[in-house]
Structure formats: structure tokens, C-alpha cells
Amino acid sequence: MERKIRVLVAKPGLDGHDRGAKVVARALRDAGFEVIYTGIRQTPEMIAEAALQEDVDVVGLSILSGAHMALVPKVQEALHRVGREDVLLLVGGIIPDEDIPILQQMGVKGVFGPGTPTSAIAEFIRRELAASEPVA
Amino acid sequence: MPAPRTETVETLVTGLRAGDRRALARAISHIEDGTPLARPLLAALYSQAGRAHLIGVTGAPGTGKSTLVNGLALAYRRRGYTVGIVAVDPTSPFTGGALLGDRVRMRDLAGDPGIFIRSMATRGSLGGLAQATADVVIVLDAAGFDRILIETVGVGQSEVEIASTAHTTIVVEAPGLGDEVQAIKAGVLEIADIFAVNKADREGADRTVTALKMMLGQGVPDKYPIMHHGRLLPVTLPPLEAAPSATWVPPIHKTIAIQNQGIGELLDSIEAHRLYLEQSGTRQWRDRLRAASELRMILRDILLARVLDRTPVERLERLVSAVAERRLDPYTAARQLLDADRA
Numbered sequence: 001m002e003r004k005i006r007v008l009v010a011k012p013g014l015d016g017h018d019r020g021a022k023v024v025a026r027a028l029r030d031a032g033f034e035v036i037y038t039g040i041r042q043t044p045e046m047i048a049e050a051a052l053q054e055d056v057d058v059v060g061l062s063i064l065s066g067a068h069m070a071l072v073p074k075v076q077e078a079l080h081r082v083g084r085e086d087v088l089l090l091v092g093g094i095i096p097d098e099d100i101p102i103l104q105q106m107g108v109k110g111v112f113g114p115g116t117p118t119s120a121i122a123e124f125i126r127r128e129l130a131a132s133e134p135v136a
Numbered sequence: 137m138p139a140p141r142t143e144t145v146e147t148l149v150t151g152l153r154a155g156d157r158r159a160l161a162r163a164i165s166h167i168e169d170g171t172p173l174a175r176p177l178l179a180a181l182y183s184q185a186g187r188a189h190l191i192g193v194t195g196a197p198g199t200g201k202s203t204l205v206n207g208l209a210l211a212y213r214r215r216g217y218t219v220g221i222v223a224v225d226p227t228s229p230f231t232g233g234a235l236l237g238d239r240v241r242m243r244d245l246a247g248d249p250g251i252f253i254r255s256m257a258t259r260g261s262l263g264g265l266a267q268a269t270a271d272v273v274i275v276l277d278a279a280g281f282d283r284i285l286i287e288t289v290g291v292g293q294s295e296v297e298i299a300s301t302a303h304t305t306i307v308v309e310a311p312g313l314g315d316e317v318q319a320i321k322a323g324v325l326e327i328a329d330i331f332a333v334n335k336a337d338r339e340g341a342d343r344t345v346t347a348l349k350m351m352l353g354q355g356v357p358d359k360y361p362i363m364h365h366g367r368l369l370p371v372t373l374p375p376l377e378a379a380p381s382a383t384w385v386p387p388i389h390k391t392i393a394i395q396n397q398g399i400g401e402l403l404d405s406i407e408a409h410r411l412y413l414e415q416s417g418t419r420q421w422r423d424r425l426r427a428a429s430e431l432r433m434i435l436r437d438i439l440l441a442r443v444l445d446r447t448p449v450e451r452l453e454r455l456v457s458a459v460a461e462r463r464l465d466p467y468t469a470a471r472q473l474l475d476a477d478r479a
Contacts, residue, residue, distance in 0.1 A: 050253075
């Protein structure tokens with residue numbers, strides 16, 4: 001049986017704008033992924049716990065509040081605490097260009113701003129996971 | 137996620153028995169993905185399972201199942217029980233993808249080590265959806281959870297089957313969904329051990345309760361005992377005389393899950409049903425039934441795989457064409473495949 005790619009789509013922080021996250025969640029479903037959608041106002045601990053229980057390959061964070069530089073390290077710490085620092089971490093939302101290299105240095109593999117075609121996200125996930133999959 | 141090389145049946149079993157949630161999550165993935173570790177894992181875990189009480193929660197979309205499951209899990213935790221949750225949602229037959237959103241309604245359960253939630257897509261499991269779910273439940277059961285809630289959308293036959301693999305099945309209704317009782321159409325009425333009329337603050341809740349009561353009062357032949365899930369004996373094994381004769385009349389509860397109303401009473405009914413199953417001998421009898429049907433289903437899958445493995449693709453294609461063009465009937469074609477297999 002083919003292994004299904006599982007993706008957690010979560011919104012950390014306090015902004016309640018979840019349309020973008022929902023659009024991405026649906027697009028990734030249509031790309032053939034199993035998408036676990038957790039809704040708004042997730043704490044870093046809730047995200048890490050869901051990533052652990054659902055055994056996902058990818059965690060996608062949607063952040064529109066501007067708090068990404070504070071939230072991303074907290075989510076990473078929480079993921080580390082539950083032993084899931086191995087997930088492919090992606091961030092989407094309103095991210096100023098100058099923050100992108102810093103986020104990447106922190107370990108975020110992909111940053112997707114407004115206007116990114118959803119198919120690009122799906123392709124990115126497939127490519128990254130194929131590259132990290134252990135050779136049988 | 138991909139399996140780390142260090143993962144073995146032994147490390148996973150030891151880990152999940154010791155309460156390691158990562159090991160538990162990984163074991164479930166192996167079972168779901170049907171990896172080479174799946175069967176040895178199930179073999180190792182099967183004897184450890186069987187202690188949990190399995191509760192199926194099913195109903196039409198929009199009845200509030202996830203919120204109800206959230207409430208039940210919280211109530212069980214307050215009474216000191218640990219809870220595993222399997223939330224099943226459909227896989228799109230067109231893309232193979234799935235959107236699993238039940239966790240949105242279960243955020244109250246976050247941060248509690250006595251709870252483990254796993255979302256599951258129906259996929260195209262060869263062994264049938266009911267079997268795939270049952271296998272995942274075995275892992276949670278072996279991990280030591282006291283109660284396991286299995287939530288499914290009660291719209292198709294396979295979802296109904298999943299719910300019926302549970303010990304206690306709750307069918308959730310809600311007023312104002314366009315019909316007094318949705319379940320009449322879906323045919324899930326027969327599998328209910330307990331009814332929850334959720335969103336009971338809505339207009340029409342009493343009508344829904346009355347409609348359910350009326351239907352429960354009808355069509356039950358009184359010379360046969362009502363069996364588990366309200367069913368009359370579906371198969372001959374074990375014999376009818378061996379069936380326990382005590383009866384269970386499915387109670388109907390009004391709940392408002394979002395306000396946590398009626399949840400305690402619902403939980404009391406689940407526990408009453410659990411006691412009934414044990415004291416009447418129904419649980420034992422029912423476990424035998426399940427074992428028989430499980431064995432039959434698995435046997436069928438193995439035999440099917442064996443025949444298909446040995447049959448050259450061209451030969452199968454030729455037979456399919458012959459049947460499609462009505463030059464051959466499917467029974468004769470199947471017989472030919474089996475005979476070729478034997479030769």
C-alpha cells in the first residue's frame with residue numbers, strides 16, 4: 001500500500017482569520033494528502049501534541065498576525081519537547097521578505113506568502129519528502 | 137511519516153505498553169499504511185487488547201458528533217478513565233486525499249496525557265473499512281486506554297459497519313436536519329444501543345424523540361430476544377439457543393453537547409449497557425460473532441490476494457473483457473480463475 005502523506009494545518013496565535021488556512025487545507029486534500037485541520041487559536045503545545053498523535057509528515061502554520069518571529073520558535077520548541085523536530089515545517093501568511101531568511105535559518109523549510117499557487121505548496125511538500133525519505 | 141530504521145516490532149510494542157505516545161502514534165501509522173511491520177505488530181498486540189470498552193458514535197453530518205465525543209471524553213476523564221479517540225472521515229474517491237477536521241471540536245482535550253486522539257481517513261482499504269478501523273482500535277486498546285470512542289459519519293454502509301464493531305453504539309440525531317429522523321433512511325436505527333438527540337434546545341427535538349420512540353416500539357418481534365445492537369440473529373453461529381436472552385431497550389437521551397448538557401446521563405447509559413453486555417453474557421457471545429466474521433473476512437482477503445498474485449495480468453484482462461462483453465458470465469470467469477490456480 002502506498003504511504004499517505006499526512007499534513008497538519010494549524011493556526012497558532014490569536015488572529016482569527018482562518019480563510020487562508022482552510023483554502024490551503026482543501027487544496028492539499030485535493031492534491032491527495034491527508035490533511036488534519038485543527039482550527040484557530042492553537043497554542044504551540046496543542047500543535048506539537050497533534051503532530052505527535054497524528055504522526056504527520058508536515059506541519060503548516062498559518063500566521064497573519066505578524067507574530068511569526070515569536071510564534072515559530074515556540075512551536076519548534078514544543079515540537080522538540082515531544083520528539084517531533086523531524087517534521088517538515090512550513091509557514092504561510094503575511095511574512096515580510098526580510099524575515100524569510102531568518103525563518104529559514106530557524107529551520108522552517110518553506111515560506112509561502114499571499115498569491116502562492118496552492119499547487120506549488122503541494123509540489124514543494126512532495127519534493128522535500130522524497131528527498132528526505134530513507135532509501136529502502 | 138517514514139519509518140526510522142531503528143524501529144522494530146519490539147521497540148514499538150515495549151514503547152506503547154510503557155505509555156510512549158510516539159511509539160503508539162507510529163504503531164498506528166504502520167497498521168494504517170500496511171507496512172511490513174503491520175502484521176507482526178498486530179500479532180504481538182492482539183493478546184494485550186480486549187480490555188477497553190469500545191464505543192461507536194455515528195450519525196449524519198451536522199448532528200454534532202465531534203462535540204459530543206469531546207464532552208464524553210471530558211466526562212470520562214473526570215471519572216478517572218483514560219480515553220482513546222479514533223475519528224474517521226471519508227477519503228475523496230477522486231483524489232485520494234482527505235480533510236480531517238474533528239480535532240477542531242476537541243480542543244478541550246488538549247494537554248491531557250490520559251487522552252489520545254487519532255484522525256483516520258477511510259482510504260481504499262482492501263480489508264474493508266471496518267477491519268482497518270478495528271485494527272487501529274486494537275493498538276489503542278493494547279496501549280491501555282479504558283474507553284475508546286470511535287466516531288464515524290453514519291452515511292454509508294461501511295461507516296455503519298465500523299460503528300457496529302463497537303461494544304456500545306450511539307446513534308446521534310439532531311432536530312431540524314430536514315427530516316424528523318434521518319436514521320430511517322440511512323438504516324442505522326438497527327445498530328443503536330443508545331440514541332442521543334443532540335442540539336436538543338432546537339425546535340423539533342421533542343418530535344425527534346417521539347419519532348424514535350415510535351419506531352423502537354414497532355417491528356420488534358417479541359418471540360425473539362433483541363440482540364446486541366438491536367439486531368436479530370444475523371448468522372447461525374453461534375446457535376440461536378446459545379444466545380443470551382436478556383433484552384436491552386435502547387434509551388433515548390436529549391443532549392446539548394456544546395453546553396455540556398445531558399452528557400453525564402448519556403455516559404451513565406453507556407456504562408449501564410457495558411454492564412448489561414457483561415452480565416447477560418452478550419459481550420462474550422458478541423465477541424465470538426465478531427471473531428467469526430473477522431476470520432472469514434481476512435481469509436477472503438488472503439485468498440483473493442493469492443489468486444490475483446498467481447494470475448497473469450493478461451489473463452485477468454481477457455476474462456474481464458469477456459465478462460464486460462457478455463461472452464462469459466462472472467461466475468464462470470471466477471471459477472476459471474480458481475481452477476487455473478489449482479492446476
